[in-house]
Amino acid sequence: MGQSITVTVNGEQKSADVEPRLLLVHFLREKLRLTGTHIGCDTTHCGACTVLVEGVPVKSCTMLAVQADGQQVTTVEALAAGGTLHPIQAAFKQEHGLQCGFCTPGMMLTSIALLNEKPDPSDDDIRWALSGNICRCTGYMNIVKAVKSAGAQMRASAAVPEAATAATRS
């Protein structure tokens, strides 16, 4: 019943034989041991499992691994790939955009996609973009601040694109 797939995960080609019913989130967590992608609700509600597929936020608990065959997937593990925090990570840390951290990988990936589409989002834009990501700890205020601050940081360093785009390029 296995089907062979090749997915480019965080810039690296990964091939595997998988059952068609395997969900993308299980492929990432169990086959590739990339456990930064979390499972919160498992019912398409919370957004903790959000990853980028071809740069677009997707709930990986609601996509089959076979559907990602031939595509690019970015998980939270890509963000600090070079050993330095991505601006979104630095901003979440600086602005206290997390407490338990469970929702944070999904929050950050959704935020990066927003900032790529809209480098200078308003508070409303941010709340809108993150409305599919649930946080049970922070009350959201500091998450919004973190995304704003990361946006400012990324715009400022647009002159040095290596730093700002290292993660999203992969």
Place this chain on the structure above:
Amino acid sequence: MLPAPFEYHAPKTMDEALGLLDELGEDAKVLAGGQSLIPLLKLRFASPAHLVDINKIKDLDFLEERHGTLSIGPLFRHKSAERSSLLASRYHVMADAAPQIADPIIRNRGTIAGSVAHADPSGDWGTVLLALDADLVLRSKSGSRTVKARDFFSGPFSTALQPTEILSEIRIPVAKPQTGGAYLKLERKVGDFATVAVAVHLQMDDGKVGSAGIGLTAVGPQNIRAERAEAALLGARLDDDTIKEAAALAAEAAEPKADHRGSVQYKRNIVRVFTERGLKRAYERARGGG
């Protein structure tokens, strides 16, 4: 949660997909955005032996006006509807509805056609298509047929679609001048299905209503078209009395059930209030305002 085992097919052409469906019949399900089907598979409410994923077929993601028709492809996603300037300028009821479907991440994948095929009585797009008097093109290996949206829904999660058919195109009459619409939805929180929602689509002729479509979400076993309310508007000037009468008729057309989202009376009342507001907003837009 893991779906029951199935075989996965990713055809590259429509003909190949239709051939598979023809061969597999009831054992197969079409996979579009997967935002309703995959949750159902995980809960094992559905366990088809085969999935036919249409995402690898080229050219199914379109929205265009041609030959008097606004034509929508089976992979046109909620997020594209949300971002479409064409819909924002001339098909207000669609532009209003799109950002109110689920949440932004689900909208990145879910499709309009998939929603309509899924036929959840609390789904929003079916109601919008009823108000717009859309036609649905159902294609199988042996040919295609066209069904009116109003004849398509036959109950909760059931439609005129045969297992061998793909909803291959949604056709909406091109918006004439002086057309306006609105979609009003009450939800408990972002991402929730509607407690109640109302779709309105109006076309004005010389200060009178040339055509009117009113659809209701989540207040019956399927998306409902409020026919008597529509008839009361036809040829009338849109004064307060006419609007009130149509709104009362729409509330009568609703068949809500009491649940954790509200009582029967509450839901009926929202239908009335939203129809009034929707008609006013649509009228304003038909005259070129907001």
